[in-house]
Amino acid sequence: MEKEDLPLFAEWFSTPEVTGEYNPLHQMSKAGAEKMLENPHERKPFIIQKKDGSKIGFVTHFCVLHPAGKLLEIGYSLVPNERGKGYCTEAVEIMLDYLFLSRDTMRIQACTDTRNHASQKVLEKAGFKKEGTMRKYLFIRGQLRDSIVYSILREEWKEPKILTETI
Ligand SMILES: CC(C)(COP(=O)(O)OP(=O)(O)OC[C@H]1O[C@@H](n2cnc3c(N)ncnc32)[C@H](O)[C@@H]1OP(=O)(O)O)[C@@H](O)C(=O)NCCC(=O)NCCS
Numbered sequence: 001m002e003k004e005d006l007p008l009f010a011e012w013f014s015t016p017e018v019t020g021e022y023n024p025l026h027q028m029s030k031a032g033a034e035k036m037l038e039n040p041h042e043r044k045p046f047i048i049q050k051k052d053g054s055k056i057g058f059v060t061h062f063c064v065l066h067p068a069g070k071l072l073e074i075g076y077s078l079v080p081n082e083r084g085k086g087y088c089t090e091a092v093e094i095m096l097d098y099l100f101l102s103r104d105t106m107r108i109q110a111c112t113d114t115r116n117h118a119s120q121k122v123l124e125k126a127g128f129k130k131e132g133t134m135r136k137y138l139f140i141r142g143q144l145r146d147s148i149v150y151s152i153l154r155e156e157w158k159e160p161k162i163l164t165e166t167i
Contacts, residue, residue: 001045001058006033009045009058012077018057019077022113024140041067048078048091056082059091061099061108070105076122083118090162092126097163100154109151113140123150127157 001009010033012018013026028036036042043062049055057078064071074095078088099108110128112119124130128150136144 001037001047003034003037005047005055006030006037008055009033009047012058012079017080020116022116022119022140022145023077024138043075046091046095048076048087050087056087057091059088059095061095064109070103072099072103072105072108074099074108074110076119088122089125092122093161094163096126096152096157097160098166100157101160101163102166106154107151109149111137111147111149113138114146114148120148120150126152128152129156 007030010028010030013028013033016025019026036045041063043060045058045060047055048057048059057076059074059076061072061074063069064073074092076088076091096108099105109131110119110123111134112123114133120130129152131149131151134147134149137147138145
């Protein structure tokens with residue numbers, strides 16, 4: 001994500017139609033997005049861009065527990081009219097290649113609401129394994145909801161699917 005994308009990212013992150021019905025409501029200002037980019041321990045967003053240049057969503061990675069622990073988690077959202085075309089699966093596969101090639105991490109995880117079947121499909125197609133259910137994990141639209149935790153280990157990723165090297 002470039003600085004010029006900050007307003008778009010802040011807008012998407014604050015728009016329930018983009019973050020979807022299975023995520024808590026968020027609000028992010030452009031200043032908040034700028035701070036996030038500058039802080040090395042914060043969420044790192046990448047814009048998902050089609051070959052024609054249009055920007056259709058984002059995939060982020062962030063540290064779980066402590067940055068020194070090298071345990072990473074990812075999250076993602078697409079604008080509604082670009083869903084169901086395989087873009088998110090491809091973006092997640094690229095993100096896995098990028099993180100395993102560029103970081104010394106053994107494990108990447110993702111959490112998704114038990115009702116979010118599209119997200120579960122994305123993770124399974126990208127090679128994640130289901131680990132279990134975290135009960136009443138997120139407060140979503142007035143209720144505490146269960147989430148499923150998925151993970152992929154370095155030895156399960158084996159080799160890059162799309163990216164071959166990182167700068
Ligand atoms: C989750 C999300 C990112 C998926 O993006 P996407 O680009 O549509 O995903 P893909 O097209 O790569 O794959 C989606 C898969 O889920 C399937 N799917 C979609 N809706 C589904 C549903 N309601 N039930 C079951 N499967 C569903 C699709 O058929 C597809 O599988 P297929 O390739 O075998 O046909 C998108 O729906 C989204 O942005 N949702 C709102 C934000 C969100 O929930 N983010 C995840 C938080 S954990």
